Every structure is written in structure tokens, then in C-alpha cells.
Amino acid sequence: MTTKKLKNIFPIDLYLKVLDEIPDTFGVYTFYHNERPIYIGKSIHLRERIISHFQQAKTDAKERKITQQATHLGWELAAGEYSALLRESTLIKKHLPIFNRKLRRQKSLHFMVLEADDMGYLRPKIKSTERVFDAKLDGYGPFRNQRHRLNLLNQLVSKHQLCAVMLGVEHTKSCFNYQVKRCQGACVGKESAVSHNQRLLSALETYMQQKWVYQTPMMFYEHDKKNHLKQCHFVDRWRYLGVETTTETDSTLDMMPSTQFDLDHYLLLKKIFSDEKIKKIKVPEDIALPI
Numbered sequence: 001m002t003t004k005k006l007k008n009i010f011p012i013d014l015y016l017k018v019l020d021e022i023p024d025t026f027g028v029y030t031f032y033h034n035e036r037p038i039y040i041g042k043s044i045h046l047r048e049r050i051i052s053h054f055q056q057a058k059t060d061a062k063e064r065k066i067t068q069q070a071t072h073l074g075w076e077l078a079a080g081e082y083s084a085l086l087r088e089s090t091l092i093k094k095h096l097p098i099f100n101r102k103l104r105r106q107k108s109l110h111f112m113v114l115e116a117d118d119m120g121y122l123r124p125k126i127k128s129t130e131r132v133f134d135a136k137l138d139g140y141g142p143f144r145n146q147r148h149r150l151n152l153l154n155q156l157v158s159k160h161q162l163c164a165v166m167l168g169v170e171h172t173k174s175c176f177n178y179q180v181k182r183c184q185g186a187c188v189g190k191e192s193a194v195s196h197n198q199r200l201l202s203a204l205e206t207y208m209q210q211k212w213v214y215q216t217p218m219m220f221y222e223h224d225k226k227n228h229l230k231q232c233h234f235v236d237r238w239r240y241l242g243v244e245t246t247t248e249t250d251s252t253l254d255m256m257p258s259t260q261f262d263l264d265h266y267l268l269l270k271k272i273f274s275d276e277k278i279k280k281i282k283v284p285e286d287i288a289l290p291i
């Protein structure tokens with residue numbers, strides 16, 4: 001988290017006079033109703049994005065509610081796009097603002113692994129979250145819930161002509177698609193395990209969970225030289241641990257209250273760790289991390 005609290009708080013009816021103060025760079029902003037955050041957002045053009053809320057309020061009912069209910073506005077700068085994304089997600093999870101519908105706290109997640117049955121056909125099985133990340137297991141997901149997982153399997157069945165019985169979404173002897181010639185017959189032994197397994201593995205490839213390949217916690221940083229802001233983020237086994245923010249005058253370490261696995265952070269971190277422009281560095285041992 002950044003070193004400064006949300007600053008420059010002012011009555012919203014004065015917004016036109018002060019929007020000029022907001023730098024048009026990476027950052028996170030909060031609309032408050034008195035002390036309570038009601039909407040949190042991020043942008044790579046902070047000022048422009050905040051102004052757009054007021055402009056859209058003329059035609060959009062949700063934007064109108066946000067800007068009318070807001071009594072205060074706060075903002076803070078971030079050292080880059082990823083820093084802004086991580087900060088936004090962290091703040092939303094902390095405050096659960098009423099107008100942020102998406103990034104909500106995650107209660108339970110589903111992972112899936114493939115296990116061969118007696119005939120050698122790979123069948124999806126559900127696994128719990130924590131185990132999968134620590135094991136050297138090829139898992140798929142995560143999925144927000146059971147329905148999310150079944151939706152994907154149903155899509156794979158129709159898109160790749162896979163067998164619904166083998167994927168566990170139909171519980172009959174032979175699947176419906178076999179009768180209409182859209183399943184190649186794994187359910188009745190016409191398609192071999194080798195062939196169906198191969199097609200299933202390739203259909204699922206993009207849903208494979210990213211393995212944590214490092215032996216230690218890792219860090220990466222973003223540096224906004226123009227605004228003299230550097231933010232260094234700490235990660236361990238896809239858990240986001242916190243951030244060190246360094247400005248011209250000081251440096252602060254902000255650690256997450258919980259280091260539980262979180263789906264939104266995982267999806268963000270996965271993207272960041274596959275971005276070659278971002279250098280991943282081993283965390284020096286003298287930095288105390290909450291792990």
C-alpha cells in the first residue's frame with residue numbers, strides 16, 4: 001500500500017475547482033459517502049478517469065448514483081499500471097464498496113485435476129484450493145464455483161466434441177451427443193482413451209493453473225521516475241504479500257492482513273509474472289515477510 005492516506009478530500013460540489021490538482025498519471029481513487037468508500041477505481045489517467053464519472057453521470061444511472069451520493073473524493077498515485085491494479089483490488093476487498101460489483105471477497109474456489117479411470121480415460125476431479133498450489137500437480141482453474149466449472153466443461157463438450165459422460169456433465173451410459181453423432185464415442189468405447197485424453201488435454205490447455213516455479217518469495221517493482229515513486233510488490237506462491245512504497249522523502253512497508261490465496265490477486269499476478277518487461281527478483285533475506 002502507498003505511504004500516504006487518501007488525501008485532498010473535499011466536498012464534491014467543489015470538484016471543478018480542484019480536479020486540476022489531480023495528476024493525470026497512474027493511480028487509484030475513492031468516492032466516499034462521508035467516511036465510507038462507495039466506489040473505488042483505478043486508471044492510468046487518473047484525472048481523466050475521475051472527470052469521466054461526472055460526465056457519464058448525465059446519461060448513466062449508476063454513475064449518477066455514485067457522483068450524487070459521494071460527499072468526498074480521494075486519490076493516490078501508483079508507480080505503474082500493475083501497482084494501480086493491485087492497490088485497487090486490495091482496497092476493494094478491504095472496504096467492499098456498494099458500487100463495486102466485481103472484485104468481491106472469495107470464499108471458496110474449485111480446482112480440477114484429471115485422473116485416469118479403470119479404462120485409462122482421464123476424468124475431471126475437484127480439488128480444494130490450498131493443496132493444489134503447493135503440490136506438484138497439474139491442476140486446472142481456479143473456478144469461482146461449481147457452476148463456473150461445469151459451464152466450462154459443457155463448453156468444451158460442444159466446442160471440441162468431447163464426451164459429456166467422460167467429462168462428468170452427463171450421467172448416462174452413452175452421452176446424448178453420441179446419439180446425434182457429435183461425440184466420437186468414448187462413452188461406448190469407440191474412441192480410444194489415448195485419443196480422447198489427447199483431445200481433452202489440448203482443449204484444457206489454456207485453463208491450466210500456473211505453477212509457482214520459484215523456490216523463494218519473489219518481488220517485482222514499478223518505478224515512475226517522473227513522479228519519484230517506486231513500488232515494490234512481494235509475492236509468495238501466488239499469494240500477494242504487500243508492497244513497499246518509496247517516495248522522494250520516505251519509504252513505507254504495507255503488508256496484507258491475510259496471506260490467503262485470493263482469486264483476483266492470482267489472476268492479476270499471473271498476468272504480471274508472464275509479462276517479460278517486469279523483472280522478477282528473489283526477495284532478500286533481510287526483508288521480513290508474513291509467510
Ligand SMILES: [Zn+2]
Nearest residue numbers: 163175183187
Ligand atoms: Zn460420449
